[in-house]
Amino acid sequence: MRTVNRRRGNETILLLAALVTAASVLLSGCGSSSQTPAHESLPIPPPIADKPDVIITVDSAHHNCVAALYTEPQGSTVPCAELIPFIRDELRIPSGSIYDIHSVPAGDNTELTQVRASLTAGGYRFIGGHP
Numbered sequence: 001m002r003t004v005n006r007r008r009g010n011e012t013i014l015l016l017a018a019l020v021t022a023a024s025v026l027l028s029g030c031g032s033s034s035q036t037p038a039h040e041s042l043p044i045p046p047p048i049a050d051k052p053d054v055i056i057t058v059d060s061a062h063h064n065c066v067a068a069l070y071t072e073p074q075g076s077t078v079p080c081a082e083l084i085p086f087i088r089d090e091l092r093i094p095s096g097s098i099y100d101i102h103s104v105p106a107g108d109n110t111e112l113t114q115v116r117a118s119l120t121a122g123g124y125r126f127i128g129g130h131p
Contacts, residue, residue, distance in 0.1 A: 052100040052127045054093050056083070056119070059104050060111040067091060080115050084122040095123030 057066040058080065065083045068075025069091060078086045087093045099119055103112045116126065 053097040054087055054091060054099045054124075056099055056101045056115065057104055058101065058112045058115050061105065063111065065115060069093075080111060080118075083115060084118055087124070088122070093124075097124055098127050099124050100127045 051070050053070060055068050055070060055075070057068075057075070059066065059077075063080055064077050065080040066075040066077050067083060067087055076086070076090070088095070101112065101116060101119070103109070119126070
């Protein structure tokens with residue numbers, strides 16, 4: 001009986017050693033390579049805040065934006081061209097406040113880029129942390 005238990009114990013140890021070796025071989029391929037272009041190896045900057053003051057969702061298909069306070073479950077839909085006055089006057093979010101932005105459907109970045117440019121021009125700051 002002891003021989004059987006000892007053999008199973010040895011088999012378990014050998015199996016664990018094989019798994020650790022396999023994992024280390026797989027993980028050795030992770031990380032940055034010396035052949036990685038410099039622009040791809042730059043880290044994503046951390047967010048400038050834990051939460052944004054306002055969250056913007058750009059609906060590229062309808063050329064509308066949804067603006068919501070961080071604490072609101074739903075926002076208000078406005079034409080993207082009227083977003084800055086809406087945020088400033090209706091939501092009372094002052095220049096210098098932090099925003100986060102998303103796009104629906106994700107794909108066409110033209111409208112998203114225009115909205116981000118207008119928010120920056122209005123003095124609003126992107127929360128950061130992701131491209």
